[in-house]
Amino acid sequence: GDSVTQMEGPVTLSEEACLTINCTYTATGYPSLFWYVQYPGEGLQLLLKATKADDKGSNKGFEATYRKETTSFHLEKGSVQVSDSAVYFCALSGIRWGAGGTSYGKLTFGQGTILTVHP
Amino acid sequence: NAGVTQTPKFQVLKTGQSMTLQCAQDMNHEYMSWYRQDPGMGLRLIHYSVGAGITDQGEVPNGYNVSRSTTEDFPLRLLSAAPSQTSVYFCATRDYGYTFGSGTRLTVV
Numbered sequence: 463g464d465s466v467t468q469m470e471g472p473v474t475l476s477e478e479a480c481l482t483i484n485c486t487y488t489a490t491g492y493p494s495l496f497w498y499v500q501y502p503g504e505g506l507q508l509l510l511k512a513t514k515a516d517d518k519g520s521n522k523g524f525e526a527t528y529r530k531e532t533t534s535f536h537l538e539k540g541s542v543q544v545s546d547s548a549v550y551f552c553a554l555s556g557i558r559w560g561a562g563g564t565s566y567g568k569l570t571f572g573q574g575t576i577l578t579v580h581p
Numbered sequence: 582n583a584g585v586t587q588t589p590k591f592q593v594l595k596t597g598q599s600m601t602l603q604c605a606q607d608m609n610h611e612y613m614s615w616y617r618q619d620p621g622m623g624l625r626l627i628h629y630s631v632g633a634g635i636t637d638q639g640e641v642p643n644g645y646n647v648s649r650s651t652t653e654d655f656p657l658r659l660l661s662a663a664p665s666q667t668s669v670y671f672c673a674t675r676d677y678g679y680t681f682g683s684g685t686r687l688t689v690v
Contacts, residue, residue, distance in 0.1 A: 466623075505585075505671055505681035506624075551623060568639075569616075569679065571623030 464489045468552050468572035475542055475579050483537040483575050485526075485552035493554040495519075495528050495535040500549040500574075509537075509550070542579045549574045583607050587672050587682035594662040594689045602657040602685050604672030612675040613655040617641065617668040618684075624671065630655055662689045 469484040487495065494513045498506040510519030515530035524539045535552060552572040588603045606613065614629035626639030630649040644666060646658040659666060667689045672682040 503683075505683040506673075506679075507681070508678055511678070553623075568626060569624070571625075573621050573623050 464493070464554060464556050464568070464570040466552050466554055466570050466572035468550075468575050471574070472576035472578060475577070477544055477579055477581050478541045479579075481537070481539040481542045481546075481577070483550055483552075483577070485535045485537065485572060487533050487535065487552075487554050489533075489554055489556055489570075491556060492530075493556045495526070496553045496555065496569075497524070497526055497535070497537050498551040498553060498571075500551065502548070506551065542577075544579045544581055547577055547579045549576050551575075585672055585674055585680050585682035587670075587685050589685060590683070591686050592688070594659075594687065596662060596664060596689060598662050599658070599660050600662065602659075602670055602672075602687070604655045604657070604682060605653055606655075606672075606674045606680075607653065608674060608676065608680065609652060610674035610676045610680075611652065613649070614639070614673050614675070615645070615647065615655070615657045616671045616673060618671060619668050627657065627670075662687075664689045 465488045467486050496511045497509040499509045500506050510521040512519040512528035515528050518527045526535050526537045551574045553569050555569050586605045611632045615627040616624040618624045625641050627645050628647040630636045633649050633652050636647050636649050649655050670685045673679050
């Protein structure tokens, strides 16, 4: 079945350092890929997404490129800020069938990576 | 627009008690779903609904019931709570993308 593997955390950086969080996936077909961010005490927010190979998603200085040949979707940012401290989830969306015969866009999440940025 | 509203934010239950987690949305999205978040496991789909009157099971449905009588509401019921159901629960809707509620942190003792 589908799976997403993220680099082990936690990740601790100083402000203005470069960030890379690795994400690789296993899926059949051509899934859409996402990065979600969860700030303390809040729900998940969509950070960026890519729907086909070689697409680059970007938002708030973060970028990730859909690499089908390496089945990867690594998250990068050139200069992190203290406000970027959060948990980051890589996810993919594929189509699945429920027991009752309806289909749904199944989101498969990685385990999350905790990022802490110090001043 | 409130988006997706979940209540309560926190709840402590004793083993065997029942409760309902509420989820309401004001975006008129047909698709609604419930996830649980456990440390090191990301989010896992419990149940989902593709419209009023239509629900189906996700990855981890056991111990949970749902119904969808209106487009706006999608409650999640625990009939007899167990410690294994201690988790953070998120409701999410989907249109062109997913919108998550802020979560309910449930502890079963």
